[in-house]
Amino acid sequence: MSKVIIQNVGKVFERAASSIPALENVNLSIEDNEFITLVGASGCGKSTLLRILAGLEYRTSGTVLCDGQNISTPGADRAMVFQHYSLYPWLSVIDIIKFSRQLKVNRENLSSSDVEAASGRAEALLNLIGLNKVRDAYPNQLSGGMQQRVAIARALMGRPSILLMDEPFGALDSQTREVMHDLILHIHRIEKTTIVFVTHDVEEAVYLGQRVVLMQPRPGRIHSIFPVPLPALRTQDMKHGEAFRTLRSEILARIRESTGITTDLDMLEQLNLQSAES
Amino acid sequence: MSDTSKASTRPGIWRIAGQLSRTQYWLFAALGLFIPFALWALYAASGWVDAIFMPGPWSVASRLITWLVEDDLTADTLISIYRVATGFALSAALALPLGLLIGAFRPVEALLEPLTDFIRYMPAVAFIPLVMLWLGIGESAKISIIFIGTFFQMVLMVAENVRLVPMAQIEAALTMGATRYEMIRLVLAQSARPAILDTLRITMGWAWTYLVVAELVAANSGLGYAILKAQRYLKTDTIFAGIILIGLIGLVMDQGFRWLHRRLYPWAQARG
Numbered sequence: 001m002s003k004v005i006i007q008n009v010g011k012v013f014e015r016a017a018s019s020i021p022a023l024e025n026v027n028l029s030i031e032d033n034e035f036i037t038l039v040g041a042s043g044c045g046k047s048t049l050l051r052i053l054a055g056l057e058y059r060t061s062g063t064v065l066c067d068g069q070n071i072s073t074p075g076a077d078r079a080m081v082f083q084h085y086s087l088y089p090w091l092s093v094i095d096i097i098k099f100s101r102q103l104k105v106n107r108e109n110l111s112s113s114d115v116e117a118a119s120g121r122a123e124a125l126l127n128l129i130g131l132n133k134v135r136d137a138y139p140n141q142l143s144g145g146m147q148q149r150v151a152i153a154r155a156l157m158g159r160p161s162i163l164l165m166d167e168p169f170g171a172l173d174s175q176t177r178e179v180m181h182d183l184i185l186h187i188h189r190i191e192k193t194t195i196v197f198v199t200h201d202v203e204e205a206v207y208l209g210q211r212v213v214l215m216q217p218r219p220g221r222i223h224s225i226f227p228v229p230l231p232a233l234r235t236q237d238m239k240h241g242e243a244f245r246t247l248r249s250e251i252l253a254r255i256r257e258s259t260g261i262t263t264d265l266d267m268l269e270q271l272n273l274q275s276a277e278s
Numbered sequence: 279m280s281d282t283s284k285a286s287t288r289p290g291i292w293r294i295a296g297q298l299s300r301t302q303y304w305l306f307a308a309l310g311l312f313i314p315f316a317l318w319a320l321y322a323a324s325g326w327v328d329a330i331f332m333p334g335p336w337s338v339a340s341r342l343i344t345w346l347v348e349d350d351l352t353a354d355t356l357i358s359i360y361r362v363a364t365g366f367a368l369s370a371a372l373a374l375p376l377g378l379l380i381g382a383f384r385p386v387e388a389l390l391e392p393l394t395d396f397i398r399y400m401p402a403v404a405f406i407p408l409v410m411l412w413l414g415i416g417e418s419a420k421i422s423i424i425f426i427g428t429f430f431q432m433v434l435m436v437a438e439n440v441r442l443v444p445m446a447q448i449e450a451a452l453t454m455g456a457t458r459y460e461m462i463r464l465v466l467a468q469s470a471r472p473a474i475l476d477t478l479r480i481t482m483g484w485a486w487t488y489l490v491v492a493e494l495v496a497a498n499s500g501l502g503y504a505i506l507k508a509q510r511y512l513k514t515d516t517i518f519a520g521i522i523l524i525g526l527i528g529l530v531m532d533q534g535f536r537w538l539h540r541r542l543y544p545w546a547q548a549r550g
Binding site for chain 1: 444446447449450451452453454455456457460464465468469471543544545546
């Protein structure tokens with residue numbers, strides 16, 4: 001059975017004046033150990049779908065199963081990496097990584113050997129993200145890229161069933177982003193985690209994903225799903241290859257089509273139409 | 279003015295939102311304290327106004343010394359500090375947990391915040407007659423005035439401090455399986471600590487204001503009472519000395535809180 005099963009999921013945001021459909025009839029199955037990317041124009045509901053998976057947002061219709069369990073609230077089995085501001089500035093890097101384990105220790109009165117095993121895991125993750133040197137530093141002493149590495153390690157600490165990533169590299173400069181891409185692919189191979197990754201950057205979606213899920217707005221729904229015809233072990237030079245470029249152009253074209261906007265002129269025209277209507 | 283040997287392009291200190299070096303900062307601070315002091319000394323020495331109404335800095339300083347040596351300045355100061363500390367501690371002991379709950383839970387916010395807002399706008403001074411009727415003029419009356427003056431403000435400010443904890447910090451803990459209790463203890467309370475200490479620093483200032491109000495009306499000891507008594511005997515130098523002393527104690531406490539803030543929360547200092 002698939003790792004995650006999303007069936008007929010819908011979400012309506014209730015506002016004072018009106019109700020806005022954010023997601024409609026979303027169906028998607030995610031396999032174990034898969035790296036799947038969600039991409040689409042703003043307002044297509046990709047973040048909403050991810051947050052429903054995390055249990056941070058509730059759905060208004062449909063079912064979501066993770067490991068056969070119905071999802072309704074957040075849980076440690078579905079860890080999440082946010083775009084920014086999610087680290088705890090009062091904790092050192094190593095204590096942030098251990099945070100989820102600290103919760104467990106307090107709750108279950110674990111034995112000292114369990115705690116030691118957890119420490120080993122935290123140190124291993126620190127190695128994996130390459131931040132041993134700043135082990136005892138605080139978040140405000142780290143660069144944006146380093147902060148996101150810590151956020152990833154913290155999310156992996158509890159060995160989650162799936163790792164949800166909400167535009168985690170969106171606030172980073174492009175050089176740092178490329179480094180982070182290879183890092184997260186490496187982590188995916190080592191940790192064998194199932195990853196659902198939301199981005200608005202098509203190049204990022206194609207480079208990282210084994211499948212790219214393209215979503216379209218008004219109301220948010222899945223437009224199409226593209227298997228990525230690249231070898232499992234990705235390298236930066238593949239971005240210049242034919243297969244990569246073709247798929248990227250294809251997805252970009254579909255995004256333009258789905259929003260009805262291809263140039264800035266189209267956008268201006270749409271705005272004029274809207275103001276004429278009102 | 280321009281020194282051609284150094285090609286520094288450091289912008290001038292008068293630029294909007296510009297920079298001051300540490301030395302420059304203290305230079306201006308000293309100037310800001312010195313100028314009113316000098317004006318006061320000049321005015322008092324000029325003889326335009328009777329020394330009974332406007333004593334000079336020197337007579338105030340000498341009064342402060344005789345007050346300390348011959349009268350009971352230490353006792354007056356200590357009893358005042360005791361009242362502020364007790365009223366303030368009582369206020370904080372209740373306001374911190376209540377503010378945390380208001381900031382954490384919407385129903386508690388809806389239940390208590392409008393009520394607190396309502397009471398907050400009733401002037402604490404107007405409660406003095408009632409407090410005197412209920413509690414007399416004992417220590418509890420003074421402490422109650424300080425409590426009424428600070429508690430309601432403090433609750434609302436602490437609640438706001440808690441509400442300003444970034445959503446991503448809360449959601450990250452949720453996706454790590456934190457329970458509600460863990461969320462309050464390990465995320466909300468921790469994250470809001472620096473802001474709450476600032477709230478305490480600000481409300482401490484108000485506590486001093488209400489102390490003097492309480493001592494002016496219902497006391498027979500303390501700095502506020504000493505000021506009132508001095509008025510009866512036209513001892514303006516004592517009034518001046520008392521006011522300046524209260525200001526100094528406030529300044530020291532404020533700096534103490536700031537020092538504590540830098541010391542306890544170095545992680546909250548750096549910007550950008």
